[in-house]
Amino acid sequence: MENLISVIGLLGLGGLISSYFTLLWQRKHEDTKARQEYKETRYKCIVLLMKALIEFEKYKGMLVKHGYDISSKNDLIDLLKDEQLSAVLYGSKGFIKSLGSFINNPNKNTLVYAVIEMRRDLWRLKGALTSEDLA
Secondary structure, three states: OHHHHHHHHHHHHHHHHHHHHHHHHHHHHHHHHHHHHHHHHHHHHHHHHHHHHHOHHHHHHHHHHOOOOOOOHHHHHHHHHHHHHHHOOOOOHHHHHHHHHHHHOOOHHHHHHHHHHHHHHHHOOOOOOOHHHHO
């Protein structure tokens, strides 16, 4: 009888411990998922802004359509600088530096470099992609 009570007690305690660790894991998983989704959204927006800086006239109307009050390339550069500062909260060092390189010298090569850094930050993918691979 004492053994039965001990076994039931251990099962109850084991269940409580298991439930506690399951709850911790679920919370961490949900937090990680929310951060990942936020980064994906920000990075997609930043790619659009970078493309607009390279081809301003082509993307100008679309920027207005998405709620950006941008009337010149200088406005767009200022917005990208703000995005770079905000990226300190969520982005990798490689991405932040690559975005700075793009802002200082906006062209297809620096755009591709920044996007590759986004890819590396989001998915931990490494690879020797270049702008020629995307041509």
